[in-house]
Amino acid sequence: xxxxxxxxxxxxxxxxxxxxxxxxxxxxxxxxxxxxxxxxxxxxxxxxxxxxxxxxxxxxxxxxxxxxxxxxxxxxxxxxxxxxxxxxxxxxxxxxxxxxxxxxxxxxxxxxxxxxxxxxxxxxxxxxxxxxxxxxxxxxxxxxxxxxxxxxxxxxxxxxxxxxxxxxxxxxxxxxxxxxxxxxxxxxxxxxxx
Amino acid sequence: xxxxxxxxxxxxxxxxxxxxxxxxxxxxxxxxxxxxxxxxxxxxxxxxxxxxxxxxxxxxxxxxxxxxxxxxxxxxxxxxxxxxxxxxxxxxxxxxxxxxxxxxxxxxxxxxxxxxxxxxxxxxxxxxxxxxxxxx
Numbered sequence: 294x295x296x297x298x299x300x301x302x303x304x305x306x307x308x309x310x311x312x313x314x315x316x317x318x319x320x321x322x323x324x325x326x327x328x329x330x331x332x333x334x335x336x337x338x339x340x341x342x343x344x345x346x347x348x349x350x351x352x353x354x355x356x357x358x359x360x361x362x363x364x365x366x367x368x369x370x371x372x373x374x375x376x377x378x379x380x381x382x383x384x385x386x387x388x389x390x391x392x393x394x395x396x397x398x399x400x401x402x403x404x405x406x407x408x409x410x411x412x413x414x415x416x417x418x419x420x421x422x423x424x425x426x427x428x429x430x431x432x433x434x435x436x437x438x439x440x441x442x443x444x445x446x447x448x449x450x451x452x453x454x455x456x457x458x459x460x461x462x463x464x465x466x467x468x469x470x471x472x473x474x475x476x477x478x479x480x481x482x483x484x485x486x487x
Numbered sequence: 488x489x490x491x492x493x494x495x496x497x498x499x500x501x502x503x504x505x506x507x508x509x510x511x512x513x514x515x516x517x518x519x520x521x522x523x524x525x526x527x528x529x530x531x532x533x534x535x536x537x538x539x540x541x542x543x544x545x546x547x548x549x550x551x552x553x554x555x556x557x558x559x560x561x562x563x564x565x566x567x568x569x570x571x572x573x574x575x576x577x578x579x580x581x582x583x584x585x586x587x588x589x590x591x592x593x594x595x596x597x598x599x600x601x602x603x604x605x606x607x608x609x610x611x612x613x614x615x616x617x618x619x620x621x622x623x
Contacts, residue, residue: 332508333543376571378601392571394578394602394611408601416600438550438575441506 294357294411295459297349299452302430303342311336318448321364323403325447330373330437339381341430343453350421351459358411358456359419361431364449365406369437370399372444376436378408380415383428389416397435403449411456424455490556491528495519498527505551511544531562542566546576553582560587570595574602581614588615 305315311329315338318326328336350356359380367373375392391408398404409415423429431451437444489498499515518530534540545563548555555563564587567573573594576583583591596603605611612620 332547333541374571374575376569389600390570390598391601392599394574394599394605413600436571438546438579441508 294456295354296360296411296456297345297454299362299454300343300345300349301450301452302340303344303427304340304430306339306341307336308339309336312338318450321450321452323449325365325403325449328435328446328448330367330435330444330446332437335376335434335436337377337432337434338448339430339432340451341381342427343430344427345424345429345455347425350424350455350457352421354421354457354459356414356419356421356424356455356457358409358413359415359417359424359453360407360409360411360413360456361451361453362405362407363433363451364403365397365435366402366404366447367397367399367435368445368447369442371396372399372437372442373397373435373446374438375433377432377434379432380417380419381428381430381432382417382419382423382426386432387417387419388414391415396438397446403447421457488554488556489527489552489559491526491531491558493527495525495527495530496523498530501552502548507551508544508547510541511547514540527559531559535562535566542568542572546572549576549583550579557584557587561590564590567591567594570598571602574599574606578606578611578613581618 301319305318307315313327315326317324318340326338328338374396377390378392379386379390380388393406393408395406431453433448433451435446495515496519499512499519502515503512515530518525518533522529545566549560549563560583567576573591577588577591606613
């Protein structure tokens with residue numbers, strides 16, 4: 294199994310205008326996107342255009358898993374949490390809600406949390422072609438618990454890498470030949486042995 | 488103890504003391520205007536039946552009123568449909584019964600793979616689990 298390098302979003306969209314400095318999420322540099330975390334109907338942040346290319350995932354590769362890391366914290370402890378966290382394709386959420394149960398820390402230090410994994414497709418059946426498409430991405434919506442205080446979620450970055458397996462081709466061309474040869478001799482023995 | 492028979496007026500005052508959100512109080516007060524002698528039961532029943540009213544109000548009440556009668560708790564739990572809200576309640580509320588925990592669990596089970604794994608391998612503990620650890 295192989296894996297790509299981590300990739301960052303090229304495009305960030307804030308359809309409900311709940312975020313500030315959203316482009317800061319495109320790099321792992323401690324500069325954060327800042328989003329309001331209401332109690333209900335949160336503000337989505339949609340990241341796409343991760344730039345996976347044919348050089349990253351060779352033709353014929355089978356996707357085994359999708360892994361992403363989010364660096365985040367909040368202004369208040371035990372308040373902000375992932376409400377919805379979905380992979381995106383073609384403008385829609387796909388697969389499972391990958392939200393963590395862990396509330397965001399509030400120590401002002403970015404905490405990196407890993408989701409998915411080498412053999413975890415995040416509830417999707419995305420193909421190489423889907424991942425190479427610029428619409429492949431991720432959507433995050435944080436909420437706060439019951440507090441009436443203003444809760445701001447800070448997200449430094451979201452980066453994605455893809456785990457895949459490439460079929461070599463050699464196996465396909467040589468194995469059938471030897472297999473056929475073995476079958477021929479086995480079959481011959483049935484008739485000519487003794 | 489707040490029961491189904493508790494006057495709504497009394498309940499509203501308690502909600503104000505606990506800092507209830509600005510959406511919930513006017514709604515309850517509007518119910519009180521319709522029927523000044525309304526009980527908690529009536530307000531909760533109307534709340535449950537109205538699909539336009541947010542479940543986050545139920546989340547807030549369950550978290551902030553540990554002394555709610557079990558019947559009221561069960562009515563509010565019925566309002567919860569979002570898997571992550573059900574899970575957050577299970578995480579935070581150590582005073583709910585095992586039966587209520589099971590109802591909440593059924594609302595998120597199989598829908599939140601990352602969070603469920605965190606709970607299963609104890610990366611994160613429910614309030615009840617944490618209490619057990621402390622008392623060991």
